Amino acid sequence: MTCKWINACPMRDLESKGAVNDAWRIDYCESVGIWKNCIRYQMEERFLPHSDDMLPDGSFVDFSRRT
């Protein structure tokens, strides 16, 4: 089962802008259960605010370097 936020997650917008590559989606969002390790997912579950440019590992998009 993929992450329940897969279609609503701001990561999709980052992908469409070319700011991140497909590896994050494949490794986390579409995984069977690795999405549980996603910092975005964990913060969402705890109703903790988090930036739209935060990546699943808790790092942030570097818009000067395409990831």
Ligand code: SF4
């Ligand atoms: S980035 Fe995290 S919260 Fe967003 S869809 Fe992927 S696994 Fe879920």
